[in-house]
Amino acid sequence: MPWKLVAGFAAIALFCVWGVVATLQQFADELGYALFFVAVMAVGAVFFGGAAIRSVLVYRKRTGWPHLHGLGIGSSGLSYRLAGGDADVPWEAITAIRAMVTNEDSMRKPGRPVLRVDYAGSRVDLDTAILDASPTTLYRALLHYWGTPADRGELGTTVAQRRMDGWLASN
16 A cells, blocks of 8 residues: 555544544543444544554565566466466467457446456456556567467576567667
8 A cells, every 4th residue: 555545544543542532531421422423433543543554564574465466477378466366377278368458348437458368268357557567568578478489488587588678678
């Protein structure tokens, strides 16, 4: 989560704690009148405080977004880790790779550009914004290594890295 949002959650949680303490001090003798307000503020403190603490802990462990998502391109195939599911897909199982826009038939929502990989009767839409990757470079890499089995051996080496750096520079 963005640090500004985490700071906002922490500020709301502190405000709620202050609201509980101040209300309990102000209405100590007549707590029945302020019980609903105290309950709402306590729930807010727990919710927003918990969200802030969890965000910090997840960031340190690197198990939350954007670190949860990833795509590996290897000599045997693709390995993707996404919130919707994980899979290891051999190159031979891939039937199509194409750049497209989701929601393209909907007039209310704008489309979202994705790279769609069809394989073994299934498919996955790779959102390059979530993967934090150059869409053009990733598309070229997927097409190149899918269509050129002889070059797959260079994956995981500096040769493949230089090739992809060249594609990135030509964007």
